[in-house]
Amino acid sequence: MPIRVNDQIIHKAAWLYYTHGLRQDEVARRLEISRASIAMYLRRAREMGIVTITTSSELFSSDVLARELEDATGLTTAWIVPEDRQAMNPAAEVPEVAASVFLELINKGDRIGVAWGRTVYHIADVMPFADLKGVTVVQLCGNLGAPYSYRPDQCTTEIARRLNAEGVNIYAPLVLSSERLAEELRAEPVIREQLATISDCRLSLYSVGGIEDDSHLVKCGALSADEMHAMGERGAAGVIAGQIIDHNGQWMDCAHNRRCISADLNSIRAIRKRMLVVQEENKFEPLLAALKGGFASHLVVTASMARRIMDRWSRDGLGRSAPAKP
Amino acid sequence: MPIRVNDQIIHKAAWLYYTHGLRQDEVARRLEISRASIAMYLRRAREMGIVTITTSSELFSSDVLARELEDATGLTTAWIVPEDRQAMNPAAEVPEVAASVFLELINKGDRIGVAWGRTVYHIADVMPFADLKGVTVVQLCGNLGAPYSYRPDQCTTEIARRLNAEGVNIYAPLVLSSERLAEELRAEPVIREQLATISDCRLSLYSVGGIEDDSHLVKCGALSADEMHAMGERGAAGVIAGQIIDHNGQWMDCAHNRRCISADLNSIRAIRKRMLVVQEENKFEPLLAALKGGFASHLVVTASMARRIMDRWSRDGLGRSAPAKP
DNA sequence: GCGCCTCGTTGACTTTTGTCAGCATTGATG
DNA sequence: CATCAATGCTGACAAAAGTCAACGAGGCGC
Numbered sequence: 105m106p107i108r109v110n111d112q113i114i115h116k117a118a119w120l121y122y123t124h125g126l127r128q129d130e131v132a133r134r135l136e137i138s139r140a141s142i143a144m145y146l147r148r149a150r151e152m153g154i155v156t157i158t159t160s161s162e163l164f165s166s167d168v169l170a171r172e173l174e175d176a177t178g179l180t181t182a183w184i185v186p187e188d189r190q191a192m193n194p195a196a197e198v199p200e201v202a203a204s205v206f207l208e209l210i211n212k213g214d215r216i217g218v219a220w221g222r223t224v225y226h227i228a229d230v231m232p233f234a235d236l237k238g239v240t241v242v243q244l245c246g247n248l249g250a251p252y253s254y255r256p257d258q259c260t261t262e263i264a265r266r267l268n269a270e271g272v273n274i275y276a277p278l279v280l281s282s283e284r285l286a287e288e289l290r291a292e293p294v295i296r297e298q299l300a301t302i303s304d305c306r307l308s309l310y311s312v313g314g315i316e317d318d319s320h321l322v323k324c325g326a327l328s329a330d331e332m333h334a335m336g337e338r339g340a341a342g343v344i345a346g347q348i349i350d351h352n353g354q355w356m357d358c359a360h361n362r363r364c365i366s367a368d369l370n371s372i373r374a375i376r377k378r379m380l381v382v383q384e385e386n387k388f389e390p391l392l393a394a395l396k397g398g399f400a401s402h403l404v405v406t407a408s409m410a411r412r413i414m415d416r417w418s419r420d421g422l423g424r425s426a427p428a429k430p
Numbered sequence: 431m432p433i434r435v436n437d438q439i440i441h442k443a444a445w446l447y448y449t450h451g452l453r454q455d456e457v458a459r460r461l462e463i464s465r466a467s468i469a470m471y472l473r474r475a476r477e478m479g480i481v482t483i484t485t486s487s488e489l490f491s492s493d494v495l496a497r498e499l500e501d502a503t504g505l506t507t508a509w510i511v512p513e514d515r516q517a518m519n520p521a522a523e524v525p526e527v528a529a530s531v532f533l534e535l536i537n538k539g540d541r542i543g544v545a546w547g548r549t550v551y552h553i554a555d556v557m558p559f560a561d562l563k564g565v566t567v568v569q570l571c572g573n574l575g576a577p578y579s580y581r582p583d584q585c586t587t588e589i590a591r592r593l594n595a596e597g598v599n600i601y602a603p604l605v606l607s608s609e610r611l612a613e614e615l616r617a618e619p620v621i622r623e624q625l626a627t628i629s630d631c632r633l634s635l636y637s638v639g640g641i642e643d644d645s646h647l648v649k650c651g652a653l654s655a656d657e658m659h660a661m662g663e664r665g666a667a668g669v670i671a672g673q674i675i676d677h678n679g680q681w682m683d684c685a686h687n688r689r690c691i692s693a694d695l696n697s698i699r700a701i702r703k704r705m706l707v708v709q710e711e712n713k714f715e716p717l718l719a720a721l722k723g724g725f726a727s728h729l730v731v732t733a734s735m736a737r738r739i740m741d742r743w744s745r746d747g748l749g750r751s752a753p754a755k756p
Numbered sequence: 757g758c759g760c761c762t763c764g765t766t767g768a769c770t771t772t773t774g775t776c777a778g779c780a781t782t783g784a785t786g
Numbered sequence: 787c788a789t790c791a792a793t794g795c796t797g798a799c800a801a802a803a804g805t806c807a808a809c810g811a812g813g814c815g816c
Contacts, residue, residue, distance in 0.1 A: 115488060129772080140774085144795090146773095157481060157483050159445060160594070170442075453801090466767075467764080
């Protein structure tokens with residue numbers, strides 16, 4: 105673009121305005137020209153690269169990555185836990201960040217849905233204490249009777265305790281032995297009401313489970329390793345609130361899911377602030393599925409995971425929902 | 431440093447505003463806070479260097495006088511700060527131009543030598559923020575213990591901070607009380623190594639000091655006014671990196687210089703890009719000496735100073751030293 | 757627990773900037 | 787020499803950004 109009116113004057117205007125911080129009318133007076141022209145010169149200066157506006161990338165690399173991730177995936181906000189230069193497991197910091205962020209996302213009077221898992225429990229464990237009277241923490245999925253370290257109701261209760269909020273547990277098992285029973289239980293007024301209020305939540309917190317043999321559902325005995333394996337063959341990609349989702353984040357029509365007492369996935373999607381937290385590096389595929397399924401508006405991950413998402417997202421040519429550059 | 435949840439929002443605002451070109455009210459809506467806060471965040475982002483606005487310094491090198499000066503003196507590039515018709519002290523703009531030029535001269539991975547003085551400090555003070563990881567800023571001369579506003583290490587540190595580069599200070603005084611001690615200190619491995627790396631610099635920044643009673647060295651107590659006066663009688667013309675040079679820019683064999691811990695003048699001359707900046711009009715003679723001594727490949731001066739150099743240079747029949755323009 | 761201070765936030769107001777139609781100048785063309 | 791097109795400049799208005807007093811939530815010492 106060889107549009108050069110008289111770039112000397114453009115340089116001069118740009119210098120006075122940007123470097124010296126004069127106002128446009130001052131520049132105009134000094135250059136003895138109308139202010140409108142100055143405004144035009146300055147636009148040209150920007151277009152021509154005489155002035156450059158940059159946001160630091162090295163210094164705030166994790167922030168930049170976060171912004172790029174948001175732009176690519178349409179997340180409202182992403183928090184990236186940087187790989188610390190000196191060792192120290194970055195994944196270990198994820199719950200800390202998540203807890204801190206989570207707290208900030210809570211508003212007065214909110215109803216908050218909390219799911220279940222190792223990550224969620226860790227977050228509960230480092231959740232700062234607060235005084236959030238009027239806030240209600242509801243359990244997003246049924247309980248696992250099995251004696252396992254991180255029970256759904258524990259997560260809910262612990263978080264509610266720390267926030268000094270009201271905790272509401274679901275008094276039902278996560279998985280029942282027959283579909284019929286599950287259906288009947290879901291129809292019970294107590295349970296039904298509870299599940300119905302989930303879409304009223306303004307914030308939810310969960311991680312996404314994997315479908316490996318060491319996945320939660322398998323470890324807790326909700327599914328056998330073989331069954332899980334078979335699900336994998338049929339296209340399962342991850343677990344959200346106890347329910348299995350496919351690679352596009354859609355509910356899978358399978359025996360397990362039909363036997364589950366848990367939040368309807370569409371209810372979860374209806375929650376405005378859906379905070380997804382992923383610690384483990386091996387949860388990449390489940391995470392991807394959860395993102396595609398619209399289960400996250402807010403995300404906390406490690407930098408390496410963020411980069412992997414970025415890579416895959418662009419490779420697969422998945423659109424961006426972010427605003428275009430003018 | 432704790433987890434920066436607060437800076438996050440500033441960065442995000444800056445990103446949306448500057449990178450995406452959203453308007454403040456759009457950013458405000460997206461971040462769900464008032465536009466007034468966004469305006470404040472953006473100011474902070476600029477102050478903190480999260481965003482940097484830089485202006486090309488071409489304006490100052492496109493002057494005819496600059497070309498003439500380069501031709502006459504053999505400088506690689508000269509930047510001339512014009513005397514503005516309407517007021518505004520041109521000398522005051524010198525540091526701005528210098529900072530801008532300096533930034534443009536830096537390449538990735540460079541080692542940069544920074545000397546000391548009022549001018550250098552002023553430059554540091556208006557240096558734009560940048561992201562120059564891999565760049566190292568080294569101090570060219572020892573420190574002055576005296577409580578004076580502009581200490582050598584401050585110059586180095588501030589510039590390094592702004593560039594997000596590594597700063598390397600010399601932990602030694604500029605002047606010692608005896609030659610013997612200076613010699614011994616110079617021989618110390620730590621100091622010796624540091625001084626030895628100076629010729630590896632690819633860029634250096636300094637001004638030239640005067641030898642009047644109000645000169646830096648005198649004001650800081652490194653030399654008494656009388657001593658300085660005596661040096662003047664003996665042919666001293668200026669000060670480079672704490673050391674006194676004669677009218678030809680040669681190192682003077684004097685007690686002061688022998689007591690100095692500072693970059694060897696030949697090391698400085700070995701640096702390819704030697705940026706000399708002179709603000710004060712009364713530094714004409716020192717400047718001339720510095721030029722003759724080969725201490726500048728890049729020069730930033732006011733127009734009147736440039737003209738004075740031109741006059742004197744032609745009067746003395748000094749040809750252009752070396753046509754070597756790399 | 758209570759006042760006191762600090763700091764972040766906001767709505768309302770002011771100032772600054774962006775825009776665009778229309779005018780002026782230049783220079784090329786018939 | 788008139789005409790036309792292209793370009794730059796300006797005034798007036800609309801839009802956006804800056805500012806500030808006042809408010810309120812947290813933290814701290816008494």
